[in-house]
Amino acid sequence: MKKYGMLVLGVAFMFSIAVSAQNPTQPQGERGPRKEFHQGDKPMVSSEKRAEKMAQELSLSAAEKAKVQALFEKQDAKHKEQMEKAEKMKAEMKVKFDAERKANEEEMTKIIGPEKFKKLQDMRAEKMEKMKEHREKRGGNHHPETPPTPRFLLTNYFSTKNHLTRWFFVINQISFFLNLQIFFLNQVVC
Numbered sequence: 001m002k003k004y005g006m007l008v009l010g011v012a013f014m015f016s017i018a019v020s021a022q023n024p025t026q027p028q029g030e031r032g033p034r035k036e037f038h039q040g041d042k043p044m045v046s047s048e049k050r051a052e053k054m055a056q057e058l059s060l061s062a063a064e065k066a067k068v069q070a071l072f073e074k075q076d077a078k079h080k081e082q083m084e085k086a087e088k089m090k091a092e093m094k095v096k097f098d099a100e101r102k103a104n105e106e107e108m109t110k111i112i113g114p115e116k117f118k119k120l121q122d123m124r125a126e127k128m129e130k131m132k133e134h135r136e137k138r139g140g141n142h143h144p145e146t147p148p149t150p151r152f153l154l155t156n157y158f159s160t161k162n163h164l165t166r167w168f169f170v171i172n173q174i175s176f177f178l179n180l181q182i183f184f185l186n187q188v189v190c
Helices: 002-022 046-059 062-112 113-137 154-156 161-188
Strands: none
Touching: 062 113, 113 161
16 A cells, blocks of 8 residues: 555656646746846936945945946946947948949849849749748747747647657657656665
8 A cells, every 4th residue: 555655646746747847937038027237128227326326335435436426427428429339330331231232233134134133033032931931930030029939848849740759759758757656666665
């Protein structure tokens, strides 16, 4: 009777592990709450608040706090200027590349003719569509609206098209749990 009780306890333990593995607390691809200094949807914390926090943590004097705040303001202004400069360069490069692409297309049209150029554009569009479909099929198209599915979950293995892989995984999991149960039974008997 004692053996059967330990067997039931072992089986219940195994199933509880399997069930808990199926429901992770935080899905992969999602993050916890944002930190204060993150520049996503929230604006960056002001230099005054950062200086106040540092003054509290390091026990700074009023003069030191004022100097730290001035340094933070200087850094923020420099960072803002660099970001504006980078955006401007990005816009200039886009205009430059668009102009070069248009010139190359016009030259190609002169060489092969408008009909063949139209056919070339259609072929390129078709190739891009195939690449997009392939990327989506592999799971490489991760948009914020649809986070990637964690690969360690059974549900992901059951959604694959390869039946052999699916069943291999299931058999592998079953053999693992059976080996674990045999181990527990050996421990109980011995």
